[in-house]
Amino acid sequence: MNLKRCLVFVALLLSCFSGCETSNLPKTVPAEGVITLDGEKVSEATILLIADKGSINADAVSDKDGKFKLKAFAEKGGAVPGSYRVLISKTINEAGVGKNGESGVNLKYGLPKKYSDVMTSGLTYTLGQDGDKNMKFDLVTK
Numbered sequence: 001m002n003l004k005r006c007l008v009f010v011a012l013l014l015s016c017f018s019g020c021e022t023s024n025l026p027k028t029v030p031a032e033g034v035i036t037l038d039g040e041k042v043s044e045a046t047i048l049l050i051a052d053k054g055s056i057n058a059d060a061v062s063d064k065d066g067k068f069k070l071k072a073f074a075e076k077g078g079a080v081p082g083s084y085r086v087l088i089s090k091t092i093n094e095a096g097v098g099k100n101g102e103s104g105v106n107l108k109y110g111l112p113k114k115y116s117d118v119m120t121s122g123l124t125y126t127l128g129q130d131g132d133k134n135m136k137f138d139l140v141t142k
Contacts, residue, residue: 028078031058031070031127033135035088037111041066042090045111047137049084049125050118056080079127086123088137089116115139 031049035042045062049070058079060068070079090110114120123137 025073025075026056026080028072028076029081029127029129029131030077030133031079031131031135032060032068032133033137034066035062035068035137035139036066037139038141039138042088042111042139045088045090047086047088048118049079049086049127051080052083052085054080054082058084078131081127081129081131083126084124085118085121086125086137087116087118087121088123088139111139112141 035045035047041062041064043062043064043066045066045068046059047062047068047070048057048059050057056072058070058072060070062068069077071077072079088111092108092110094106094108095104109116115123125135
């Protein structure tokens with residue numbers, strides 16, 4: 001009987017500790033959407049929302065259909081409601097030839113450079129208390 005009580009006690013402790021990690025985190029709400037460039041869906045783009053107030057940001061990488069799901073914390077999905085500045089970037093690796101004829105990798109922007117800097121992107125977003133599953137970032141080349 002003592003072994004049974006001990007196992008129940010250990011199980012309760014473990015469930016408490018596993019639940020305690022996320023219970024201390026701020027409330028998050030769904031934050032997902034799509035990224036397009038000139039009407040075409042953008043895959044493998046990194047989107048970063050930088051909080052106007054506080055220090056909790058959120059990020060994601062878009063899938064093959066340009067869709068993303070933001071996460072503020074590794075432990076749970078979604079973002080904290082609030083106002084954000086937004087940057088979106090994509091790096092493309094191209095095989096190339098170095099100065100001495102050796103093979104190398106050339107990196108180039110896959111989106112207009114202005115979107116990769118929060119100071120020049122011109123992108124902002126306000127996420128409400130109910131979240132948003134239809135966020136849309138329509139980027140343009142010019």
